[in-house]
Amino acid sequence: MKLSSSETWEVEPGELVRWLPVPGGCAALASAPVSENERFHLDSVSQGQPGWIALTLDFPERLDLDRLGEVVSTVIARHDVLRSHYVATDTGYQRLLHGGVDVKEDSREPDAGLRPAEFASALSARITATCNPFEPMPHFLAAVRRSSSTTVVCGFDHCYVDARSMALLSSEICELLAGAALAPAESGLDALRRVAGDEAAVTPDDARLGEWGRFLAATDWQVPEFPVDLGVTPGTAAEMHTMVATLLPGDTARAFSSVVHQHGGRTYPAVLTCAAMAVSSVGGPDELATVVPAGTGAGPGCVGWSVGNAPLRIAAGDDLFAAMHVNTARLAAALPLAEIGLTPVYAAFGHRLRQRRSDVFMMSYVDYTRLPGPHPGVRAEQVSSAKPTDTAQWWFWRDADGIHVRVRYPRTERAVEVLAATVEEMRTLATAVVAHAADPVTVSGERA
Structure with a gap:
C-alpha cells in the first residue's frame, strides 16, 4: 500500500466506468452510536470541508466489466458500515442502516485525452461531490480501463473507513476477482458498539x-x-x-x-x-x-x-x-x-x-x-483528500x-x-x- 494525497495524485487516463450503489429496503436507526471521531469529522463536513479516502488498485490487465461490477457489489453489500449513512438532528448525529444494496452500472465515458494529473483532479472533484456521508450509499465506485490495464477506484467518506479497512478491501477485491470464496464479514457496527460500551464504562x-x-x-x-x-x-x-x-x-x-x-x-x-x-x-x-x-x-x-x-x-x-x-x-x-x-x-x-x-x-x-493486502502484481494506493x-x-x-x-x-x-x-x-x-x-x-x- 502506498499513501498519497489528492493534490499530488495522478491516474493514467482511459475509459471511465462508474457504478452506483442503490439502497435496498427502508433505513432503520442503527444501534451503534456515533463516535467522537465521527462527530468531529461530521462537524467538519457540515462546515463545507469534506474528507474522503480513496483506494486505487492498478491491475496489469484489462478486466471484464461485468465481473468487476459483481465484485464491487459484493464488497459493498457484505460490510454493514458501508450500508449506513448519517442524519443531523437537534441533539447531534444519528446513524441509519439499510438492509441491503444493489450496485448498478451508472455510466461509461471514453478517454477524454487528459494528462494523468488532470484526470486525477477530475476524479477528485467527482469523489468530493459523491462522498457526502449525509446521503445513503455515498460511495464513489469506478474503474479506469485501458487496452492492457485497469485501475479500480473506490472512494469513501472517512467516517466509513480507516487504513486497516482499506487494506482489507484491497484484499477482498483481489480475492473475489480471482474467484475465491470469502468468509462472512465481521460487523463494523458491532465493533463501534463495543468501543462505545467501553467508553461509557469509564x-x-x-x-x-x-x-x-x-x-x-x-x-x-x-x-x-x-x-x-x-x-x-x-x-x-x-x-x-x-x-x-x-x-x-x-x-x-x-x-x-x-x-x-x-x-x-x-x-x-x-x-x-x-x-x-x-x-x-x-x-x-x-x-x-x-x-x-x-x-x-x-x-x-x-x-x-x-x-x-x-x-x-x-x-x-x-x-x-x-x-x-x-x-x-x-x-x-x-x-x-x-x-x-x-x-x-x-x-x-x-x-x-x-x-x-x-x-x-x-x-x-x-x-x-501484518495486514491483508492486494495480490502480487497489483499496486494499491490510498489517496486522501486535501484541505487547508x-x-x-x-x-x-x-x-x-x-x-x-x-x-x-x-x-x-x-x-x-x-x-x-x-x-x-x-x-x-x-x-x-x-x-x-x-x-x-x-x-x-x-x-x-
Whole structure:
C-alpha cells in the first residue's frame, strides 16, 4: 500500500466506468452510536470541508466489466458500515442502516485525452461531490480501463473507513476477482458498539483518564501542535501540501528492525524516536508531545473507522538507543489510553483545554506487512483528500518495499524548509541505526 494525497495524485487516463450503489429496503436507526471521531469529522463536513479516502488498485490487465461490477457489489453489500449513512438532528448525529444494496452500472465515458494529473483532479472533484456521508450509499465506485490495464477506484467518506479497512478491501477485491470464496464479514457496527460500551464504562477515577490528565497538564493543557514554526499564524490556514519519502528501502528496513529488536526496542517507537530527534534538530523540544492513532475494537475482517487516540511524549535525547528504550516503554504504556475514547477525556478536561490550531499534530504508523493486502502484481494506493491546514500531520507506514512517511502540512516556504530538513535528518538517523548491525549488543531496560 502506498499513501498519497489528492493534490499530488495522478491516474493514467482511459475509459471511465462508474457504478452506483442503490439502497435496498427502508433505513432503520442503527444501534451503534456515533463516535467522537465521527462527530468531529461530521462537524467538519457540515462546515463545507469534506474528507474522503480513496483506494486505487492498478491491475496489469484489462478486466471484464461485468465481473468487476459483481465484485464491487459484493464488497459493498457484505460490510454493514458501508450500508449506513448519517442524519443531523437537534441533539447531534444519528446513524441509519439499510438492509441491503444493489450496485448498478451508472455510466461509461471514453478517454477524454487528459494528462494523468488532470484526470486525477477530475476524479477528485467527482469523489468530493459523491462522498457526502449525509446521503445513503455515498460511495464513489469506478474503474479506469485501458487496452492492457485497469485501475479500480473506490472512494469513501472517512467516517466509513480507516487504513486497516482499506487494506482489507484491497484484499477482498483481489480475492473475489480471482474467484475465491470469502468468509462472512465481521460487523463494523458491532465493533463501534463495543468501543462505545467501553467508553461509557469509564469512571472519573479510571487510571487511564488520570494518565490523559497528566499528559495534558505537562503540555499546559495545550492540544498538541507541531512545535516548530511553519509560517502560519494561529487562526489562519494555508493550502495543504504533501511530502512522501522512503526513509529506508526494503532490505535496509528489515536490518533496521533487526538492530532495534536486538537492542530491546520495537520498530514503531524506534521510528518515532528518529522523528523526535529530527524535529529537535530543527529547533523542536527535547520532549515531543503528539497524539498517535491506535486501532480499537475492530477485528481483522470488518470495515469501519475504529481508531482511538493515545497521548504520547516522545523523548529526543542525545543517545538514540537510550531514547529508543524510553519511547518503547512510553508507547506501550500510552496505547491502552486510546481504549477509553475521547468522550471521557473531553468531559473531564475539556473546560481546561487550549487549542490554537484547527488540526491536531499526530503521528500515525501502519505496518501493512501484518495486514491483508492486494495480490502480487497489483499496486494499491490510498489517496486522501486535501484541505487547508495549519499544522503538520505525519503518517509512517511499512510495507514490503521499506519504511516510508507521508507528511501533510501548510504550503509555506518556512514549512517546506523545516519539514524537508526534518525528513532528511530522520533518514540519516534511521540509516545510522542500521550501521550498528555488527556491534556487540548490550540491552538495557525492559523490552516492551
